[in-house]
Amino acid sequence: MAIEFDAPKPVVNAQFVLKTVAEEMMRPNSRYFDEHEHEIPWDYIEFMHSAMKAMGGNSLAPREPSPSSPPPKDERHRDDGGKRPPIGYQLIVAQMEALSWGDVGLYHCLPGGGLGAAAVHAAGSPEQREKFLARFHGDKPTFAAMCITEAGAGSDNSAIRTRAVLDEKANEWVINGEKIFVTGGDKSFTEYEKLGRGFIVVWASIDPAAGRAGMRAFVVEGGTPGVRAVKLEHKMGIRVSDTAAISLVDARVPFENILGSPIVDQNPTGFKKAMATFDATRPLVAATGVGVARAAFEFLKERLAEREIHIRYGLPRQKLTSIERDVIDMEIMLKSAWLMVIKAVWMADNKKPNALEASMSKVRSGDICTKITQRVVEMLGPLGYSREFLAEKWMRDAKITDIYEGTGQINRLVVARQILGYSGAELR
């Protein structure tokens, strides 16, 4: 191998196509759905579902090639007998970045498995993947969501109180608890006529005395009795994406819906395997942050160009105007953050352990997308602050990047443990 920065053709193609989608289907709807929170963007969902089907992509959910499901698009288009390295995750981040450039809230409304499917993909058996992931390639748009956070357990997910108890007679898990901040929880669980049956992945303890070692994830099918989406949050940004609270009261789930081993031992591999979900998804969330930041950055440059302000790249710092210096700094942040995302997923595609790179990409993206969007609003003055333009919305949308999927601080902790060779006990 060699050091190369040539975006693979399928990535370039996806970026090209999705730019049009973002411009035609997302941007014109951005403001409306920001101001009509909890309204489901049905036209957009249906359009995206059929568009993805037509493109042969069906969904952005990572999936295993198997006889019953065709291999991902990038693999089918190979002309050299499949010898080229895999680019599945690279394709996904390119799509996520491009769509988040359009509207990151609407991106979250993209039908498909999202984090729920990612958890099944990372921690599930081949049979489970086959069983739970096939639905995303069906006729109706279908959603899945991940339920981890509880009122008393945010970043510290070992504090999760939700319990799963095995009813041996019925061979079912009985789950009780209350989850909050479930992205897409409503669309994944509530049975809407226009949607296929989704699922939520619920994290619960099967042995509270065992701490982390007793934590497991369960696939809970949409509409399961005893489970309800009890509340939709009102948020600062990404308002079109529903954020649900989900209550589980004696919810019964088939035994085989547990992801990982049902046996608790001292070696918490089950938990670690489930946490592997995050190694895979952190660069993806980082990609959405880069998309939002790029939207704001390009908007700023367009406004400046209208006023004949062109950035004089190449000048020494001392000769730059304050505006030029800011723009150049933003461009450095934006480009390098994207390269970190690409490297992290390139490692994932090539089966290299990437916990460090995944978390670093998330740290960086969370930092730069908040900084860039905030700076753009500042630099545009009244135009930035006004709801007539989208800059202020992008600033509100960007902030969540540094919070969900591990706050910037949690990701710093992960990075620090990696570079110091410390366990969670050594660096709390």
Place this chain on the structure above:
Amino acid sequence: MYSFDPTEEQQMLIEAVNKYATNDLRPAARNAEESGELPRKIIAKGWDLGLLQASIPEMYGGFGERSAVTGALAVEEMAFGDLAGALAVTTPSLFATPILLMGSEEQKREYLPRIVEGEWSPYTAALIEYAFDFDPNDLKTTAALEDGRYSLNGEKAFVPFAKEAQALLVYANLDGQTQAFIVAKEAEGLSISEEREKLMGVNALPLYRVKLTNVKIPAANRLGGESGCAFEQLLASMQIANAAAAVGVANAAFEYSRDYAKEREAFGVKIAQKQAIAFMLAEMRTEIEAMRLLMWEAAWELDTGREDAVKDAYLASTGAADMAMMVTDRAVQILGGHGYIRDHPVEMWMRNGRGFATFTGLAIV
């Protein structure tokens, strides 16, 4: 395709340079900094790694092909050992690489073999000028064609090994364009300061002021001959080298302060176990990674002849300079009072770290 793995040959090179940087440059760095002198033995050993030689084709006395990516990997690794040492060892590249890239056939034949076939000898280049608003694309030193010869006028600063240089590549403003001119050491009107530059850092690197008063050189000594050179490509190569060196110094400071934090105890734990320290280290590592990738991309763009290389090399150099300042400053902070004491290298790296805002022109890939 994206790929982030160096080739096998590059990996071997990185390891060889790392060994030299760790075993030779680093242990000599403090003494060299304090005495202002890096032992020639050590420079000679670095020269024998063959970095420049490997970038020059056989027909000109070398044994390889130039690659900005390979050069950047080597510069980073060498600067990880010691910046002043790295700049000293690679000084001849400042003269040879522009000739390789932009020189006329005669210039390549005349200079390249004699530089690369022998021992390390000080061929150098003069780009920087002593002004707060120094701009490589708007030089105050001028070149004018008069009666078939170029006449050079102006003053250059920070010129490595100028005192003993066999020849200098002098950058000057020719009708608004930056061009380069080969000036022999005995040229009339060329005067080199007696005193070395007195700087905040890189004291082991002998840098001089060079004055040019009506220095007349043959027209054939313009780099690239009559058609001249594409300076923006050379500048990009220098900016990439600057960024690579910044990443190397930052990485040295990061690793040193990380290791210190894992040893040093306070309040019954290692200070690395405190989030205040651990988070600083996490951010340092993240910033280093960010700028390394930006620098690699610019180098790859240069190697593959992409237009973006010029802008991206500028961004990489600018960003890496900021990053190196931030990382080296934090390394001193993590060591606390000990960081401020010259027994530890971090204060030296912090002084060097600020230099990358102004060092473009002291290295080239």
